Amino acid sequence: MTALTSRTGPLTVRPITADEELATLLEVGGSFLQTPSWAASKPDWRRQYLGWFDAEGTRVGAGLVLARPVPRTRRSFAYLPEGPGLPWDEVAKDPAAWFDPLTDWARGAGAFALRVGCPVTSRTWAPDVVKKQIGEGGLLSFTSLPPAFDNPSARALETYLDGAGWTPIGWGTSNAVGQPRFLCIVDLEGRDAPTVLRSMNQQWRRNIKKAEKAGVEVVVRGPEGLDAFYEQYTESAHRDGFFPRPKFYFERIMKAFAADPRVDASFYEANVAGDVLASALMIRVGPTFSYLYGGSTSRNRDARASNALQWKAIRDAIDLGCTAYDFRGFNTSLGATSPLTGLLLFKLGAGADVVEKVGERELVVNRFWHKAFEAAMQGRTLLTTWRKRGQPQATEAEV
Template sequence: MSYSEPARPAVRNAHHRGSGTGGARLTVGPISAAEHLAFVRAQRSVSFLQTPAWGQVKTEWRSESLGWHDGRRLVGAGLVLHRPIPRLDRFTLAYLPEGPVIDWTGDIDAWLDPLAAHLKTHGAFAIRLGPPVRTHTWSAAQVKEGIVAPDTKRLTDVSCQWADPVGARVIGQLEDAGWLPQSPEDGFGVGHPQFKYEIPLAGRTEDDLLKGMNQLWRRNIKRSAKEGVEVTVGEDLKAFHDLYVHTAERDRFTPRPLRYFETMFAALRAEDPERIRLYQAHHQGDLVAATLLVRVGAHAWYSYGASSTEKREVRGSNACQWAMIRDSLAAGCDTYDLRGITPTLYADDPHVGLIQFKVGTGGQAVRYVGEWDLPL
């Protein structure tokens, strides 16, 4: 990466007054994986990218768990992935994807300054993080209106349903502290997406969720059941990967190797047997769709998906999605997360089909603060 702006002056002392900690000074230092996992389990929602197990999945990075302490009490945690500079292994980019797990509602300098001081001392040349903080939410109806409006090119051109003042405040504080926004124009980049599509589950029933979907989604779910599509939770990662590679060739993206998914399954399941599931949709013995669901606390994610080109009319992908949504609801989740979308809405955009597929679920488009870098 490169930086066109000068780095901020040296970070302040690594001990600062905490936000929401009664005025106590926070310290940052390494914690064990067990301490980290216990902290994650005590939260209502934490990104799976901020679990200790995720460090074992990203084998090309060195990982460590850091904790924020108020005295002896652990009040925050983060998984840091370190990537060394070629030929300068002593220096690393320190990356906290969709984290850290701290109190973002108050003075964030009290949390991020000691983090920067610690990482700089241990050889980081820059920090990248992605606060799990929303800024804007658009209803499914608003997204649909934006797609059909001839003069609307981006989601941000559409009036939003809700703007989060916490998100606006976090952006302001990051800018004031010298952090640099890394969000690409189309919403996708080398990191994780700033725009996502989510289905709220809290307080809703299966009937509520079906009523919220568009007619096409409801018809496809009924069609899959009528055609006899059977969705099961399985273990056959090789069959999933074969179908995933087929999907990659059809849709022109680069697939991950089978070994990646084997590592992901082993690491996440070792941390929690219910952390990850493979859903497989079969029609008359043929695998027609397969998806991966990840869950941490009350948040569930559609992580990967694959579908066959043949037998698309039996709607195996819709059947898998509906099974995952129902299971997430039954598990007491607040959110079913369909992951990234682009903010571009014009008809010629190659990603608009993905937005249309997800908006049919009746959920909501959500903009997050995005990823930010601090040169050290």
């Protein structure tokens, strides 16, 4: 049993089992990127599950560490994507009590750098505000406007991280490294389907009606939906100019999430009379329903299959008791003329707020090994850039 509302004495961090990690994650709340299923879909990374324990031995938090080892050494780069799963309001009251044991573990494990993806909401903006600024002042200019929500716990956490030497990763207007700091999220808490529908813009509501009149049917599929999904996804990649993931990447995800009934991955497929027009990969963990990747064909665009698909997924999320529909992030280097800006506007039209997270921070534990690792990664990035030659990454490619 975990006791996540209170703790006694100093905290320690030590290895736990995958089952213990997921049980704690589901109780305290956390990202699909922190699940054992996600770890299983990443065979090139070592995995380690950690638990936070108070003085009485009660587990009060947990996290998945993905480690990229340096060959023939015990050194590694340690990464907790969108994690760990902790009671973050409590963490903000005394961050050192929670971060210091993690740092001690990293040093003992031979990590030369430790990266965490603090999933704490920092600020939020309403969709209309963001949409207006894209056209008038550039993509990120909305961040200079007063947010609809400003989290004091995030300010306390950021102050600690800045002072303790945790460097922000993926900030500014360059392509984000790792996971996106800005997400598009539809708030579902305490809201039924008609309420959510009313929060969508007029074009979205009109397109949902068009899809109904066109006879669009949306079905939910398991691994058998992969071929149709990948056809739509790669067509979208060629049309919009981003570099697609290989097919086996999605095969791994589906296989990994199928192994645990406490989490779910599925393909949502929209068709008219059997002709598949759009498909998307969705993952549900706890109260969050996430849209990871999607694609659509250029055929029969007037049927508005993508709108119907997302509306079906949102309604399913509501029926399952989810409190958030996560459209995932967007590339912060987008300009108003980028073809991928349309994807962001699509998400905003569905009533998604833009949610800024505290985001990824990195602590250098050993400067020599970190510098060598950075040089190797820069070489890898140059090679990847050469391979992609002019093709921008899609926003969903961050996961």
